[in-house]
Amino acid sequence: MALSPISDDADWPLEILESAREEFNGTLIVSKAGEPGEFDPITGGTTGGTPPTVVLGPRAARAQNLAMPSEINGGDSWETKRRYRFQCEILPGDPSITKGLIVTFDGGRDPEIEKMTFQVLWATNSSHAALRTIYCATEGARVPA
Structure with a gap:
């Protein structure tokens, strides 16, 4: 979709945000x-542990895969990773989204x-940022039921 001509040089991030909002077709949650x-092999259950802590969200967003999956073949294993980019609005007071946090996404086509979980690789933008872009990688791990 082509953008309309920019009405004022200072307004271009806002105009991009308004156009991008039309493409938000899901929601993301960023968690620690x-x-x-501990797994109990006798009962098959787990005891103790703590749930994830939500850092950001749920927030309207869009998701996009980037390039081809990368494959790493070793002598005794085979690993495939795929990179994704998630975009959402930047709001005042948003916390830092740091490397290693987990992203889940609901919605889209x-x-x-x-069904997958994504690990944050990077989440900073330019000083003129119109959107928060969160770069992630996934090995296709599934969200726990």
Whole structure:
């Protein structure tokens, strides 16, 4: 979709944000991972542990995969990673979104995206940022039921 001509040089980030909002078709949540607890092999259950802590969200957003998956083949393993970019509005008072946090996404047209977890790689923008862009990677790990 082509953008309209910019009405004022100082307004271009706002105009981009307004256009991008029309493409938000889901919601994201950024969390700090909780502690997993201890697995009991006799009962098959888990004791202890803590749930994830929400850092940001739920927030209207969009998700986009980037390039081809990367493959790493070792002598005894095979790993595939895929990079994604999530975009949402930047709001005053937003916390820092740092490397290692976890992103989940609900919505969109591909139901597989909401089944996966994504790890934050980077989440800073230019000083003229119109949106918060959160770069992530995933190995296709599924959201716990």
